[in-house]
Amino acid sequence: MAEVRFAKAINMALDETLTKDPSVVVFGEDVAHAGGPFGVTRGLLDTHGELRVRDTPISEATIVSAAVGAAMSGLKPVVEIMFMDFVAIAMDGLVNQAAKARFMFGGQCSVPMVLRTPHGGGVNAGPQHSQCLEAWFAHIPGLKVVVPSNPSDAYQLLKAAILDPDPVIFIENKAMYSMKGDLDEAAPAIEIGKAHIARAGDDVTIVSYGAAVNTALAAAATLAERDIEAEVVDLRSIQPWDEETVLQSLSRTHRLVILHEAVTNFGVGAEIAARMADIGFDELDAPIIRVGAPFMPVPFAKSLESRYLPDADDVIAAVEKVLA
Amino acid sequence: MAEVRFAKAINMALDETLTKDPSVVVFGEDVAHAGGPFGVTRGLLDTHGELRVRDTPISEATIVSAAVGAAMSGLKPVVEIMFMDFVAIAMDGLVNQAAKARFMFGGQCSVPMVLRTPHGGGVNAGPQHSQCLEAWFAHIPGLKVVVPSNPSDAYQLLKAAILDPDPVIFIENKAMYSMKGDLDEAAPAIEIGKAHIARAGDDVTIVSYGAAVNTALAAAATLAERDIEAEVVDLRSIQPWDEETVLQSLSRTHRLVILHEAVTNFGVGAEIAARMADIGFDELDAPIIRVGAPFMPVPFAKSLESRYLPDADDVIAAVEKVLA
Amino acid sequence: MKSRKAGNTAAKSQLLEFYERMLLVREAENKLSALFADGEVPGFIHLSVGQEAVCVGITSALEARDTLASNHRGHGHALSKGVDLETFFLEIMGKEEGICGGRGGSMHVADMSVGMLGANGIVGAGIPLAVGSALAHQVRQNDAVAVVFFGDGALAEGVLHESLNLAALWKLPVLFVCENNGWSEFSPASKQFIANVRDLATAFSIPSKKVDGNAVLEVHDAAVGLVNAARNGEGPQLLECITHRWRGHFEGDPQKYRSEDEMSGLADHDPIAAFEALLEKKKVSKADMQEVRDRIEEQITRAVEAGRAGSAPDFERAKTDVYTVREAV
Amino acid sequence: MKSRKAGNTAAKSQLLEFYERMLLVREAENKLSALFADGEVPGFIHLSVGQEAVCVGITSALEARDTLASNHRGHGHALSKGVDLETFFLEIMGKEEGICGGRGGSMHVADMSVGMLGANGIVGAGIPLAVGSALAHQVRQNDAVAVVFFGDGALAEGVLHESLNLAALWKLPVLFVCENNGWSEFSPASKQFIANVRDLATAFSIPSKKVDGNAVLEVHDAAVGLVNAARNGEGPQLLECITHRWRGHFEGDPQKYRSEDEMSGLADHDPIAAFEALLEKKKVSKADMQEVRDRIEEQITRAVEAGRAGSAPDFERAKTDVYTVREAV
Numbered sequence A, B: 001m002a003e004v005r006f007a008k009a010i011n012m013a014l015d016e017t018l019t020k021d022p023s024v025v026v027f028g029e030d031v032a033h034a035g036g037p038f039g040v041t042r043g044l045l046d047t048h049g050e051l052r053v054r055d056t057p058i059s060e061a062t063i064v065s066a067a068v069g070a071a072m073s074g075l076k077p078v079v080e081i082m083f084m085d086f087v088a089i090a091m092d093g094l095v096n097q098a099a100k101a102r103f104m105f106g107g108q109c110s111v112p113m114v115l116r117t118p119h120g121g122g123v124n125a126g127p128q129h130s131q132c133l134e135a136w137f138a139h140i141p142g143l144k145v146v147v148p149s150n151p152s153d154a155y156q157l158l159k160a161a162i163l164d165p166d167p168v169i170f171i172e173n174k175a176m177y178s179m180k181g182d183l184d185e186a187a188p189a190i191e192i193g194k195a196h197i198a199r200a201g202d203d204v205t206i207v208s209y210g211a212a213v214n215t216a217l218a219a220a221a222t223l224a225e226r227d228i229e230a231e232v233v234d235l236r237s238i239q240p241w242d243e244e245t246v247l248q249s250l251s252r253t254h255r256l257v258i259l260h261e262a263v264t265n266f267g268v269g270a271e272i273a274a275r276m277a278d279i280g281f282d283e284l285d286a287p288i289i290r291v292g293a294p295f296m297p298v299p300f301a302k303s304l305e306s307r308y309l310p311d312a313d314d315v316i317a318a319v320e321k322v323l324a
Numbered sequence C, D: 001m002k003s004r005k006a007g008n009t010a011a012k013s014q015l016l017e018f019y020e021r022m023l024l025v026r027e028a029e030n031k032l033s034a035l036f037a038d039g040e041v042p043g044f045i046h047l048s049v050g051q052e053a054v055c056v057g058i059t060s061a062l063e064a065r066d067t068l069a070s071n072h073r074g075h076g077h078a079l080s081k082g083v084d085l086e087t088f089f090l091e092i093m094g095k096e097e098g099i100c101g102g103r104g105g106s107m108h109v110a111d112m113s114v115g116m117l118g119a120n121g122i123v124g125a126g127i128p129l130a131v132g133s134a135l136a137h138q139v140r141q142n143d144a145v146a147v148v149f150f151g152d153g154a155l156a157e158g159v160l161h162e163s164l165n166l167a168a169l170w171k172l173p174v175l176f177v178c179e180n181n182g183w184s185e186f187s188p189a190s191k192q193f194i195a196n197v198r199d200l201a202t203a204f205s206i207p208s209k210k211v212d213g214n215a216v217l218e219v220h221d222a223a224v225g226l227v228n229a230a231r232n233g234e235g236p237q238l239l240e241c242i243t244h245r246w247r248g249h250f251e252g253d254p255q256k257y258r259s260e261d262e263m264s265g266l267a268d269h270d271p272i273a274a275f276e277a278l279l280e281k282k283k284v285s286k287a288d289m290q291e292v293r294d295r296i297e298e299q300i301t302r303a304v305e306a307g308r309a310g311s312a313p314d315f316e317r318a319k320t321d322v323y324t325v326r327e328a329v
Ligand SMILES: Cc1ncc(C[n+]2csc(CCOP(=O)(O)OP(=O)(O)O)c2C)c(N)n1
Pocket: B029, B058, B060, B082, B086, B089, C072, C073, C121, C122, C123, C124, C150, C151, C152, C153, C154, C155, C181, C183, C184, C185, C245, C249
């Protein structure tokens, strides 16, 4: 059990799968020689060679669609889109090709590819380098979407994503790359689609994913000082997502707060709230409150971005409201 | 007051705005000489000339981004993407450029463009020509999204969209192009963001938009035979959407069903349900039920597609459930 | 049809095979046209009648392990790559027994067992898919080549540019085939794309050829050379085939945008009639040709019967094909 | 700086103006570099130090009504097109009084009042925006030209191809300017794009020129010719400017991927030093040059002071800029 950074944990999963499975290849902009814009792919070129670890030109649409074609022809590509904002250029490959191939060809093939991409703000990167667009993917049948909240989960979930026969979007919060955490390489595999109770509690359920889970945990710690015990559910995977675990938690706490960094409106939290307002309706003792970013682009200036990003205080306020 | 088809109503709005405002231009694939793949733009080239009504090559990304640049330089472009599925190639222009320009330039400019595009199934066009992806746009601050449910609304909403200083996605359900309806050109303008009570009723609220409103009305007619009076709310605009009108209706009926043709999961209905499970919680006497497409690509074969598309029976079943 | 040499030296049996393949595509599509008119084929279909020499000339230069990405006008690509005729008809007629279980239809015919990676409803989308497939061949070192067919209209899509560049940079074994039929839906090529695809290829250091796409032997000979070059590690290659679209963009298109002159001249470019003339010159007997025609007719009759006998796809089963369901361990 | 003729016949005052513009860009960026190191500039910034002759040479060939789309390395484009220095610093330092209210920062500096349509964080995105802007000029018949600056790395994006085609088909008044500095982030141009941009232009029937991007008069003369052609209805034009990126891709980039040789050779390509030598040859006095330098220094000092004195943007106000709020009727 070693302490590693989030970026390193991803690197380890890539290195390990490249070593074990000759059909795994890694490509993207500056991922090979430079080791990736955030250092995530450092060393992979040296270890695994130019045939399997490649720098691409700035051609996002073709990076993704080539991954689909390669996946249909025997490889397991793990490709990177440098900032999630740039997937806007590459949606056809993901949505019309990767997501649909298995279905529209009657189950003849699967598309075992992984798209890694960082989302999120907090580094003053401005409106075109900070977006959280995961709700787009979660809406598309045929795609899977996972979002780790710590180094250990990143390592486990990426391995699971690469092993998965279907296309998986693997989302990394860029503000987390230097976050440290324990990593147990021998820990049992994580199943895509299963949530994790990151903190147990009986008073309120806080559902979250990715970096925001840590915000939820911080809020829960503060709430505990006031004798409010929040249960924090880390979804880990948002497509598919573990509605059973959420429902069970809600059945104990009867109160639900949902937190993510993405814009609240039409975000991932909407689906969770909507589903619980259906199957969990009888368990609810209070309105469901979502905490997320306001309906505006991610602003550049520090004073703006810090107000923009949802924080522990926002979660605490929401919890107080559902407990009122 | 004349009876016109849906396609013709759109054509009339285009023709009228082209006539009134010299800054309006229309371009897209086969919209000029051929009059559009569905005949919507027929005659516009002859009336308004080659400078302002243009056929483009098959270059969706550039069609949309050129519209943004043109809108920033004094025009009001109304561009067409032939099938909504193809916006996957053109998301950068919409999301990273059009939606953000006003904000990220500090309010210096607006981007008065309209993107017209057809969504929806029912014509056995298969998985890449039938999708309803409007939830993507509704999630993006800076965009507006309208979806008319009949010829008169199409005419009014398109005129409002072209007049609007901000980028508007105007969505046409392709199965509706030949639908007939009364059109009163002198009717008062429709405001983007205001819903319409398409049918009044006290027992249950059915919220919908676009072609599905007609399904909801059909279901309501059947329910009325059983003395169940459904109120049908036609959102008309899904970004912004009229939560006040929905909340008011819910406050009378205390029961909510949401219907759309798009995939249910992470669809537009999720936001409506989530919002009502928050601000409308105290009014709810039953779980909120969403009716939409199942989580799978739109299938080709008739036997599959007809099962795939949500219909009046599905709505009736949902209403029975919330009334049980 | 594996032989890589043909052209003027081709044996009679091989000539007859070209003939048979072209006839198969032509007659299958003529039949689809009739079935469509009768409402037995749902959705919309794009026929390649008049363009048969392109797909047959090229796929006859391929090996079974080679892969092929296609577009919306893909019936010929599929059949000539070896997709079974009956499951092909079953698919387009929307039946459970179709090669794709009726989920995809005409615009998505695929058969992984013969390396046919799918027709595609998104113009241009097959191009980067084929580049990716070629990447797989290169990494797996399996001596295979990827081919992609796209129309002149697809030239305007940005992915072409990106794919030419990536394929050239990485020296991938891919053959880009532009089926230039002069029309992009209802618009003439001249109003759609100003460059010449071969000039683009040259700009990207990609060797290219241009052939009469209605002369099957010419297409085949060019394809053999380019496919061999790609297979031998010489990187991507490009072939432009000039041909003609006989039918509307889709069935039901009245083609008001085409002049009478153009329409009446189409028959002069018939790749099959031209090939029949050649066969006669090569002393292939009328009886041999008739035999081929009879066989094709019979096959198609059977395929249509199979298509009609197929069952409506089951919704619940279709739903399970969205994700791979793995056996519990 | 409106005159359209310069080059060898340029008057002394005009030469000094070129000098002043280049110095302005250089010194503004050097100052930004220092402010960034001190934590006074948030986010990340991309400097165009060493590339000043490109933006100055080209914008000096433009009229105020002409529009300009830029990219991530856009400080020089903005300043030389006439964005006010103080609101420029205020923006990049994230202040309410900034030209974009601190909402956008370095990667989104825009000033509609001078036709600067914005820096852009999406590589390649400015290209179709400029094409659209040129369409507006054509439709409005306002005798204006649109210009877009993009790097060698952007050549690989598909929108370039689409935009060259559309601009050529529609004969739009747009000048495509490729700033070829040999690097795309951490990768050399040779590994990113295999074609030559001028060959592409030729394939699309777009006239083009290539110049030493570090020789401001050469850039200017070429730009004058191409801008005039575009303005005169001759359709799109393309200019490739060979230049050098002195700093890292972004500030803070240690540039380990560049050889010592390359780094130490950069100074030999200094557009400003070269121009100073030329000014001396043209008998411009040292005093005149010093006066320019002093003025720039003073302007920048004042701009930084203004930047520091600016206020933190107000969140509630920022939120209201997402949509246009119209007065109630
Ligand atoms: C991305 C995309 N844009 C537009 C279309 C609509 N469309 C289908 S085929 C076609 C024309 C294609 O022309 P070409 O590539 O020359 O092929 P051809 O039909 O002539 O065989 C168009 C515009 C589409 N299917 N996909």
